[in-house]
Amino acid sequence: xxxxxxxxxxxxxxxxxxxxxxxxxxxxxxxxxxxxxxxxxxxxxxxxxxxxxxxxxxxxxxxxxxxxxxxxxxxxxxxxxxxxxxxxxxxxxxxxxxxxxxxxxxxxxxxxxxxxxxxxxxxxxxxxxxxxxxxxxxxxxxxxxxxxxxxxxxxxxxxxxxxxxxxxxxxxxxxxxxxxxxxxxxxxxxxxxxxxxxxxxxxxxxxxxxxxxxxxxxxxxxxxxxxxxxxxxxxxxxxxxxxxxxxxxxxxxxxxxxxxxxxxxxxxxxxxxxxxxxxxxxxxxxxxxxxxxxxxxxxxxxxxxxxxxxxxxx
Numbered sequence: 001x002x003x004x005x006x007x008x009x010x011x012x013x014x015x016x017x018x019x020x021x022x023x024x025x026x027x028x029x030x031x032x033x034x035x036x037x038x039x040x041x042x043x044x045x046x047x048x049x050x051x052x053x054x055x056x057x058x059x060x061x062x063x064x065x066x067x068x069x070x071x072x073x074x075x076x077x078x079x080x081x082x083x084x085x086x087x088x089x090x091x092x093x094x095x096x097x098x099x100x101x102x103x104x105x106x107x108x109x110x111x112x113x114x115x116x117x118x119x120x121x122x123x124x125x126x127x128x129x130x131x132x133x134x135x136x137x138x139x140x141x142x143x144x145x146x147x148x149x150x151x152x153x154x155x156x157x158x159x160x161x162x163x164x165x166x167x168x169x170x171x172x173x174x175x176x177x178x179x180x181x182x183x184x185x186x187x188x189x190x191x192x193x194x195x196x197x198x199x200x201x202x203x204x205x206x207x208x209x210x211x212x213x214x215x216x217x218x219x220x221x222x223x224x225x226x227x228x229x230x231x232x233x234x235x236x237x238x239x240x241x242x243x244x245x246x247x248x249x250x251x252x253x254x255x256x257x258x259x260x261x262x263x264x265x266x267x268x269x270x271x272x273x274x275x276x277x278x279x280x281x282x283x284x285x286x287x288x289x290x291x292x293x294x295x296x297x298x299x300x301x302x303x304x305x306x307x308x309x310x311x312x313x314x
Contacts, residue, residue: 146202
């Protein structure tokens with residue numbers, strides 16, 4: 001087993017599904033395209049500008065321009081935030097000219113420059129903060145060595161998908177993968193080779209699963225893939241495809257490394273995450289006991305769930 005606190009990192013899986021409930025404003029903007037974000041920001045800016053003009057110089061709406069700027073900078077691109085910031089400054093200047101409240105020209109230019117500068121700084125800070133938060137969120141759910149999802153994210157997704165499976169009556173398949181005799185690989189060749197093997201497995205899982213699947217490194221030399229809305233036939237094909245790809249990848253690396261695979265298709269979803277893992281572990285252990293380098297599969301209905309509800313989690 002290799003500890004998880006490695007300094008190496010690989011590119012994170014490009015599309016990471018998000019679990020969101022509801023369709024509030026925040027969720028709508030998060031899922032919107034950059035074009036929609038830009039149009040929304042411009043419409044908000046136009047609305048604020050019109051209200052600012054109609055209320056006259058007695059009531060200041062300068063702070064309200066930060067709303068469209070924030071939407072563009074946070075949910076869109078940094079350049080969008082800058083563009084809306086400049087346009088907001090122009091809109092404010094235009095209103096000042098129309099209202100004829102700009103006073104002496106030198107003060108007018110100073111105030112206009114200061115306001116645009118403030119808007120640009122806010123856009124920059126918001127876009128930077130958003131980027132840092134997103135990177136932190138990715139790191140919190142990603143294994144640093146392989147770039148796969150980590151154990152924490154997998155458990156959260158399994159729990160969520162079990163609830164969906166209960167609600168809609170859809171099957172799901174869970175595949176558990178363990179590298180055979182991984183400790184001997186580390187002892188014989190060193191941890192650098194062991195890490196290369198782990199990364200090779202990660203590359204196989206990333207390249208041979210669907211965008212809706214959840215490939216993860218559970219820890220050490222143990223990996224898993226959650227296949228959402230996947231029945232018996234598709235689950236069997238997915239496990240066999242992964243086995244072929246793993247064998248080919250290990251051959252490319254020049255190491256005689258094999259993997260044991262346990263796969264369970266749940267026609268009826270288990271009651272909780274722990275029960276799911278206990279049942280899948282039994283298949284993985286059976287693959288280990290019967291010679292390794294093989295797949296042991298199971299289709300779990302109500303009877304199998306009842307029989308497999310006991311036993312320790314490995």
